[in-house]
Amino acid sequence: MLIESEKKHQNVVRRFFKWLRYRGAKTAAYDKKIVLMIVGLWVISSISLIVGGLGTPSGFGMVIDLVVYMTLHTVVFLTATFLGGFLLSLLYIPLPRLLLAALGYSSALTYYILSEANLGVLFSGVITAVWMGIALCLGLILVVIFHKIWSIPKKLGLVILPLAYILLIFLWSPTIEYDSITPTFSEKSYITPLAVPNPADEGGYPFKSFSYGNGEDKQRDTFNEDVDIVSDSVDASQFIKEWKDYREFFWGFDETALPLNGRVWMPEGEGTFPLVLIVHGNHSMEYFSDSGYGYLGELLASRGYIAVSVDQNFLNYSNWTGIPNEDMSLRAWILMQHLLEIKRFNETANNPFFGKVDLQRVSLIGHSRGGQAVAMVADYERWFSEDESVEGMTAIDVKSVIAVAPTDTQVDDMRAEPANVSYLTLHGARDGDVHNYHGDRQYSRVIIPNDSDLFKAGVYIAEANHSQFNTDWGRMDMRLPGGLFLNRQQLMPAAEQREVAKVYISAFLETTLNENDQYKPLFKDVRYGKEWLPNTQYVTRYEDASFYPLVNYNESNNKTVLSQYIISEGIGFESWEIESSVNRAGNTKRSKGMVFEWDDNAHYVMSLDDSLRESLSEHDFESMIVSMANMDRDLDENSHDFSQVPRVEVEFMTSDGISTRVDMEQFKSIQPSIFTQYTIHPWFDEIMREGKYEEAVEPVFQNYELPLDAFYEQAPELKLEDVTTITLYFSEGPGKLMMDNIGFNESE
Template identity: 40%
Template sequence: MNLEYEITESKRITSRLRNRLAGLHLRDSGVWKGAIAALWLLTCAAVAAAAMGMPTGLGKPFDVTAGIALNTMGMAVASWLIAALLAICGCRVPRLTVGSLLYTGVLLYVVLFFSELGWKASLLYSAACALAAAGAGLLAGAMARLDRRGLRRALGLAAVLAFVAALLWSGLPQRFMPGGAGVDDAAQRTAEGDQREEPPLFSDPSEPGSFAYREFTYASGKDKHREEFGRQADLVSASVDASAYINNWAWLRKQFWGFDEAGLPLNGRVWMPEGEGPFPIVLMVHGNHLMENFSDDGYGYLGRLLASKGIAAVSIDENFLNYSVWSGIPDEDMKPRAWLMMKHIEQLQAYALQETSPFYGRIDFRRIALLGHSRGGQAAAMAADASRWFTGDAGLPPSDSYAIQAVIALAPTDTEVDGKRPELRDISYLTLQGAKDADLVNFYGDRQYGRVSFPSHDSAFKASLYIEDANHSQFNTSWGRSDNALPAGLFIRPQALLPAEDQRMIAEVYVAAFAETVLLDEAAYEPLFRDYRTAGGYLPDTRYYNQYENGDFRLLADFSGADREVPSPGATAQATDLSDWRHVNALNRQGEAKSDRGVLLEWQDEGSYTIKLDDASVRLADADEESILMFSLANMSRDLEEQIENEEEPEEIEALESAMETPLAIEIELRDDSGNFARLPLDEFMEAEPQVETRFTWLPGIEEIVAKGKFKDAEEPVYQTYELPLEEFRAANPGFDPSRWASLTFYFREGPGKVMLDSLGWIAGG
């Protein structure tokens, strides 16, 4: 009896479920079909964007098509399962539509979350976008079913809604608009800025030279993806075993490349000048990009320019060390990157001994420069300071068989490797960084710059250039305009970027001038590194900040100690009417120390800061009116924004806002030990421009949450080097004796204001 009852009850339940499931889609007719179609289109767009940001190496058409196909199947299955659950529960709703809506919301949330948007913003935007798409689909479905009069009403309503949306959109703060504000503002800043009007002191370094050159490749000959490194390679190179530095080569990585860490290829693109030689050489290496999107061909514009000037160039392939969505990235990849650069030097040395090789007798291995971009910039510095990491590696070329004269770092990283960072000695150094770099938002080249020194006081020098409207990727022609892979690149979009060709022109000007100066002893370009304004019309219109120091620089104060009254041994300091003055570390956008201390000076109305030079007769014995006072100063007036938030008086707020946007009024006074002095305004030499403010996202309210707060602070203080010839002070007061110079005072006018001062010293003129 019980068994019969259970069978009957089971049949009844089964019949009820079958009946409910039979009408699963009946409520999804009519306008609801439009909602489902709109949600499907939205998910396809999201998946396509994600697929383009996680390439398989089979090509974008395959990646996008496969992503859309998988999404379509996933949406169908998920929507049916959700609809089935709703039907079983007896919910009288359009079940497939609800299932599609939930699937869309979850998919969008996952895409946004892994775009580093943060869980709150991801939840908000995924829900809003899914509901908006469903609403648009419903509207389209309704319009399709209306008669002519109803259709006109619907179209009118849609037009009104579109107008309101456009009005709201245009009313958003300009800084959030993609590509909006900033283009005209940048031009206006330059037009009003501190640009020298006199003609340049030298010819345009970005113009090609007189050398013809030849392009070719060397490679293992086994590359699975590029013929120029495969069967079409002009020279066959060796494979090298990097297993001492890599121990986690992923299986998928081996399948993609066809080799593992024990057989890394030495692949290079070469631009070789025609002629007898021997020529100096620049080895260039890319940074970390998506492994499947090859990076090594992105510096051809630099290779061709250098070769035309009689400098051989090689772009090194290290794509197999880069990140992949599918196989990650090798642990501790920085040492292999630097190690491979030295293995390339060894390979080139071997070629140079082969009479049939195009390298035979044509390379001067005593004149080598290393150029790196991003992680490549750190790898170049590490290779130049190889004894810090590779002393025990007998497989590298002997250190006395070559000489690295220079390092060029384009937006470099600066991470610790084995608890150490590179420190260059008597090696010339150049670094370039964009203020709108959305990958490496901090100026890490500034830290590398601070660790370059010249103990031998030779002809080496160091220089840096901070470029307001430049980003990370545009230094490489293969990386595109965005610094972030899709879909994150949809949201992280700094405004008013320089055009790619302009940014690369800046690289051409500085890299070519630097290489010619260091490798070819071309002295004409030295003024460029000391003052960017000497380039005249060669540089695109934007703001620049440059630092410079050479082996002749005599340091007077570095502010490294804890006692603010002792800026350096042999000097004392005092302040008058300053609201704050202390020795502190310069900070990056995240508030982290750059490991470079300076003196912070802040004033409300006006104030002064004086450094007295004890034993000045010893420290300045060689100084004369041809000598040049040098110091680095960062205008930090934008930090006054914190005071604005706490200020209630409109006049005070207006004064603070004005101070944030205008150059500082500073006067410099030099006094000798007899009391003779001369005082000159700083803007006679160069204006103290406000620090650069950068907004990295166009959606309002997400700066502080996207990428775990990476873009929270809109500014990073960056130093500008100022040069004040002592002859100018002598002209202002002939009684002032530079050789008996005893003190220096900064007078700050028209407050409020805030600066950071570092590296105060002098060099001989002439």
């Protein structure tokens, strides 16, 4: 019986393996005539792999990456196709099994690449479906073309639809829902452009360029065998809890020996020169960022500054290792170590820096996360007061800070509040990376002391994005594949965007480090730079110690009692309330404002008490400042025609009945909001990156300056201290505005 049982078992096993062989032979039964469709899937999935691979560099070089990725992909594609087809054959699925298996693998690969780029579940699914449609159409076209029996007319007829689908996808012109701005320099202006040299023009200093570093960089000769000055390494283990093996393998060092690498542009000549450090933000670690500010380094050196582009690539994100913990603290700390290292160079004989650096005239420029780092350095005691390694910072005077499209995250539950520095922020309305205007939030926290020459300014640039400020970062604000879906039709050319940076940065340094006030008007009103800047829409803010605030909504929760000195009343508004300003993501900014919404006409009356008017008599004011943001995004869709903007007039009335009214449009029109479509299709804005791009507008405050002479011309006998009411008349609605600061500027 035992022998008979064993025979039965052996027969079952033989029959099972015979069945497997039979089903294996039948795997391709339905695929024989459409093998080329599988080839089409391989081609399209290979393109997916190449695009994803370019966004996921290994650090060994693009060619090596693509060879390795394609080899592995081809092996996996063939394996998945045959195994998948075999499994479908076992299930007796009466369909092209190899094709289905290849389609399943190709779809999974494409979806994985898209989802790993954080593009969102729905978006990744939609794009995968469209892309697989292309693969199937390509395969069908190949099948038809290489069919040996069909006539040419029949082949042409059969390829029309699949070819039309492919052409529709590849030749389709992106849909731009918002494609209009209001160029700043097209409006009539009472302002005459500055008759001084363009600050972006090359200066008269010859200069030399060189590098410093620890001489052990595995990736770049500039900081290895070709390094000109050997610098120290620093131990950052107090910040970094884990430095992954791949990161150490790639760079050749761990957290205990981070290098101080810098690219230097130094003017030649006698005397000392101001020092300007430039630091990049977070980009792919394997795609280096530090050389992308050479255009600034060369310009600044020719104009008499020592410019240094600081290398912090080893702190950046990698698909293989993520990003080091506490990287924001570390970026600021490394920047201070560079300042201290340059201080040591300046005191070391036979060093190119020896005796050349004016450490009492230092400015810091940061881009993206670097923009947050420089603000933290300007307020470093908030985080590093007990860090003995930065004690030497007391001998270095950081005069000014420039934050280009900065981040503004909390570090240890705190954000930077720079004091005793001048501050400039630049940001693009088309920024697809740091899509919120965080520089505006930093601006609100910068403290300008009384009786100082310090100032702060913000410039919001309609057609600028994130990456074009760095020549190494290209035009995409996302790594591949996400960058392929970003809308670039609304962007200004890269050279123009960098020209904006050169003009403002150079003018700012002239003002803050060289005390050259001839460029200061540029920060008060961009139209002073009309001859130098691209004609796009700019939204600007400015404040210095001469500003006398009349109303501060941050200090009041009562819309009628603004202070013990001012009572207000709104007449004819749909609503008028004190609200917090918010960014695109709906997060509260630091500043509050009064939000006015009206249909036709309305007015806002502020009554001033006697003690306030007496205080006004003690000052010599030259202009009135009103800071407002257009909230037209909250109105109905039909209001977004970009030509309909509200009108605001300001009226002064005295106790004895003298009144004078000035139309703000006489000096600057209310600007429409800047609407941005981030992706190549409006619907993608809603679903890509979990709706990060869903909000097309961020209301941004614009300063409007009304010279008091305009009021005095109408009423020469008018005295500001006699004004009992200031009334703002709103017309040409419907409209919605948020008013931030109201005050006066003193005469210089």
